[in-house]
Amino acid sequence: MPKKITLAALAVAAVLSSCGNNNEPLSQEEAELREHIASGMPQTVREMHRDDQDVIALPYSYSVPTIRGMFQEMYYWDTYFTNEGLLILGDLGQAKKNVDNILYMIGKFGYMPNGTHKALLNRSQPPYSSMMVRSVYERSADKEWLAAAYPVLEKEYGFWMSRRLAPNGLNRYGHCATDEELTGFYGAIAGRLRTDRSETVTSLQDTLKASAHWLAEAESGWDFNPRFSQRCMDFNPVDLNALLYIFEKNMEWFSGELGNGRAGEWKALADKRKDLIQEYCYNPEDGLFYDYDYVNGCRSEVLSGAVFNLMYAGIMTKKQAGAMRKALGRLEMEHGVAACEDVPCEITYQWAYPNAWAAVNYMAIRGMDRYGFVKDARRLARKYLDSNVAQFKETGVLWEKYNALTGRNDAAAEYATPGDFMGWTAGTVLFCMDYLTE
Secondary structure (H helix, E strand, O other), rough: OOOHHHHHHHHHHHHHHHHHHHHOOOOOHHHHHHHHHHHHHHHEEEEOOOOOOOEOOOOOOOOOOOOOOOOOOOEHHHHHHHHHHHHHHOOOHHHHHHHHHHHHHHHHOOOOOOOOHHHHHHOOOOHHHHHHHHHHHHHOOOOOHHHHHHHHHHHHHHHHHOOOOOOOOOOOOOOOHHHHHHHHHHHHHHHHEEEEEEEEOOHHHHHHHHHHHHHHHHHOOOOOOOOOOHHHHHEEEEEHHHHHHHHHHHHHHHHHHHHOOOOOHHHHHHHHHHHHHHHHEEEEOEEEEEOOOOOOEEOOOOOEHHHHHHHHHHHOOOOOOHHHHHHHHHHHOOOOOOEEOOOOOOOOOOOOEEEEHHHHHHHHHHHHHHHOHHHHHHHHHHHHHHHHHHHHHHHOOOEEEEOOOOOOOOOOOOOOOOEOOHHHHHHHHHHHHHHHOO
């Protein structure tokens, strides 16, 4: 209980500070939402010190996405956005515990699983570990902790470069599942997507192949979407390779901080990846970036919000970023940035038009801001914040995703959307509040 009161007090103090010093002070409704998040995030902290039938034990308390209902385990990429919210609230302690748990899992399994439920061990998720380590280290300045984290991060990087490397030198998503797991996963996802593939999936081999692609898509975190035409393992995703570029750049920076003489090695890896992304993912005809189908030697035809990861990473040239700004209307809706542009789909995907997700909107704001498009970045932040304030006012909770056309909680879903969704929604809301009041 004392921690809950402390975080709420921090939130109120932040509101009062912003009202006095910045050009967009928080409204009363925004301040109420901030207090709701400050009191809600401690309610998502769990402890599990012994393995049970379903959940893996962790050495430290950890954050889960929701206060109640679904998603009561720790998840990989969700935690990055959760941590950004915790750090804004001043809770460095819990943010560090979350990172230490991820480092523990990498040490235990050689990679960070999708989450701590045992059924999620057969895949990873977008590699945000180095970004989380950097966020904590920049605030703690604990070099001893960073030195201990460094070889663990190397271990995870080795997983991506040995288990998820495509022939062209870029990375892809995949899985670590047995045939039995793939068979079970196929049935579950066919039902979830409400799709009948009996005409094309006619044998066990077909089932295993289709399921492998779906499981790779689950590893992408974008389960499910139209970007990969249900052949995720055949693609070099722009967001995965942007994140691994950031991983390499962070390791370069960590090497400098630790003085271990390896900064040049990591810089060379990052430079090579940047060149490969430009070679394979950039379309000179429209000046934009797309996921690359390395099996068929062509780019995806779907422009997605994943491209903002390239902007956040600083991989685009100024001219390329300008082209993305001009094309923003293909993804920006009245109430936020959609996961993908509007394309014909036989299946109703949740990571598609017109759904808005926290991770996509966060990267869009950060990416546009990095290239100096501050007016655009602030507009996107305002849309995301206003939409979540409106949904909170109407329903009393935050949601995992929403409809960027209506601004309401009527997003297309593959499962019942849980609330009260702290996790990445709360983290991104707090980021938008701070960004708009700076």
